[in-house]
Amino acid sequence: MLLTMIDVVCCENPACRDFARVAPNPHQLKSYYCPVCGKISYSRVVDAALAESYERFKAYLRERVTSEGRASQTSNSQTTLIQS
Secondary structure, eight states: OOOOEEEEBOBOOTTSTTBTOOBOOTTOOSEEEOTTTOOEEEOEEEEHHHHHOHHHHHHHHHHHHHHHHHHHHHHHHHHHHHHO
């Protein structure tokens, strides 16, 4: 099975109406400024088949963003406990 990995940029703010919409990136920029919500997101390398389907990519990104958010909240609370 051949996987084709591509670099995509999109808004990663789940509350934004442009969440998970892959933006054109002809200059291969490593970050993306969402004109709708103002959030800066960074590029991700994903399977091309995943990026072609908006619904699949949206589900994938929602899962990744929420798991990353939980991980950062955990590390922030652990840092606060260490500092106390």
